[in-house]
Amino acid sequence: MPYATVTSVPAAAATPTNAPLRDPAWRTRLFWALAGLALLWPMGNLTEFKPWLLAEPGALAPALHFVGSFFPPRTDADFLTLLLQETWRTVAMATAGLTLALLLAIPLALLSVRVLSLSSLAGRMAVGPGVLRQGVRWLLLVLRSVPELVWALVFVRVVGLGPTSGVLAIALTYSGMLGKVYADILESGDTHATHSLMRNGSGRLQAFFYGLLPQNAAELTSYTVYRWECAIRSSAVLGFVGAGGLGQLMDSSMKMFNGSEVASILLVFMLLVWLADRMSAALRKNLA
Numbered sequence: 056m057p058y059a060t061v062t063s064v065p066a067a068a069a070t071p072t073n074a075p076l077r078d079p080a081w082r083t084r085l086f087w088a089l090a091g092l093a094l095l096w097p098m099g100n101l102t103e104f105k106p107w108l109l110a111e112p113g114a115l116a117p118a119l120h121f122v123g124s125f126f127p128p129r130t131d132a133d134f135l136t137l138l139l140q141e142t143w144r145t146v147a148m149a150t151a152g153l154t155l156a157l158l159l160a161i162p163l164a165l166l167s168v169r170v171l172s173l174s175s176l177a178g179r180m181a182v183g184p185g186v187l188r189q190g191v192r193w194l195l196l197v198l199r200s201v202p203e204l205v206w207a208l209v210f211v212r213v214v215g216l217g218p219t220s221g222v223l224a225i226a227l228t229y230s231g232m233l234g235k236v237y238a239d240i241l242e243s244g245d246t247h248a249t250h251s252l253m254r255n256g257s258g259r260l261q262a263f264f265y266g267l268l269p270q271n272a273a274e275l276t277s278y279t280v281y282r283w284e285c286a287i288r289s290s291a292v293l294g295f296v297g298a299g300g301l302g303q304l305m306d307s308s309m310k311m312f313n314g315s316e317v318a319s320i321l322l323v324f325m326l327l328v329w330l331a332d333r334m335s336a337a338l339r340k341n342l343a
Contacts, residue, residue: 124314128322135319137304142323145300148218148293149286152225157279159226160195160233167191167238170246170267171259192238198231207293221298225286236278244271273342277335284331291324 078084108114165171172184206224214220249266253259257266268275294302301320308316 125318155226156229159230164237280335
């Protein structure tokens with residue numbers, strides 16, 4: 056049986072002799088690196104960023120002493136019962152706030168999406184729908200520009216202390232975030248099926264449910280679960296201003312320098328974030 060002969064290529068022939076020894080774009084890279092440093096230097100001075108202060112003797116001693124009190128976490132029955140109650144309150148606050156945000160964000164996102172406009176099928180959107188779309192986008196901008204902490208401070212003065220102010224704060228801020236990202240996701244995907252349905256007499260809702268939504272369901276679901284995870288973390292911050300939940304419990308524990316209680320609360324937050332991550336992965340797998 057004949058064997059095929061393999062012709063070896065000399066190393067000198069395999070390696071191009073005229074390969075550039077320098078990066079041809081090194082001047083551009085160096086320019087932008089120096090420009091970035093030139094911008095970061097005054098910003099560091101403006102924020103009084105001085106990390107070398109951490110190296111001074113005794114600077115980290117109070118923090119290390121407090122962190123050292125984290126171990127072991129507090130696990131007695133009375134505290135775990137209180138922790139479970141506040142955990143449920145935090146999850147309920149985040150879920151209720153996100154639900155209200157969805158009720159506001161979904162219709163605003165559909166109104167701001169160009170692909171669902173009948174007048175855009177001809178090429179250029181009519182004046183009326185264009186003005187409405189721009190107005191909705193400005194509304195979403197206003198809603199997400201105000202931090203949920205500011206909304207919480209406002210609602211605490213209106214409805215008093217408690218989870219209600221936290222729910223309303225999360226609902227308003229997250230409605231702007233969800234509406235903006237939903238609209239961007241829907242407009243960045245393939246719109247051929249949606250346009251075909253609308254050109255053949257389908258309504259906008261039918262085109263959305265049968266053309267636009269199936270193609271973007273996984274990405275929309277993943278982002279929604281991520282915002283729910285963020286809402287849980289936000290509820291912790293809102294608890295510091297009287298919205299209740301794990302944040303308020305952590306505030307009282309930190310004021311008493313009770314590191315074991317803080318450690319238990321942080322472990323609960325890690326568990327909630329892990330559960331949200333697992334939920335997102337499972338939903339993406341089912342929608343793939």
